[in-house]
Amino acid sequence: MKVLAQLYSFHFKSERRERLFLASLGFLVTFGLVRLITYMIRSGIGPLHNVTTSGGLHIHHLVWGILILLLVGYVWLIEEGVRSNWIASVTAFAFGVGAALTLDEFALWLNLRDVYWEHAGRVSVDVVLVFASLLSVGIWGGPFLREVVKEFVRIFRRRAA
Secondary structure (H helix, E strand, C coil), rough: HHHHHHHHHHHHCCCHHHHHHHHHHHHHHHHHHHHHHHHHHHCCCCCCCCCCCCCCCCCCCHHHHHHHHHHHHHHCCCCCHHHHHHHHHHHHHHHHHHHHHHHHCCCHHHEEEEEEEEHHHHHHHHHHHHHHHHHHHHHHHHHHHHHHHHHHHHHHHHHHH
């Protein structure tokens, strides 16, 4: 366990990089689990069922995602996620979870009806792939992209002088 902690500390010296990693991890794990769970519910496999109120209202998982995103946004607005490393880590992971729950049902927002298992529902998977790609670029390309921007700024300043 100590070796894992050392490896983690070594590879995530940058808090930004760590937050991007945790957000990506929360996002990808949640997306995979949600897709598995919804498939199981649809197939009638296992103990899980749709969340439905006594009045028959089906509560989609994007509702929980939006609530998580609002909570994370609030914590970041009051800057608790900036001053405390562990809160920043937890909220980064929670951001990934909330984004996955929300974007997994992007087709629902777009069509304003439940098209999750229809052809039109495929757009949700496409949006998730785009968002996951952006998170990955931040993780893997972040240091490189920052250096490229710094270099362009240096060139611009030299030419302006």
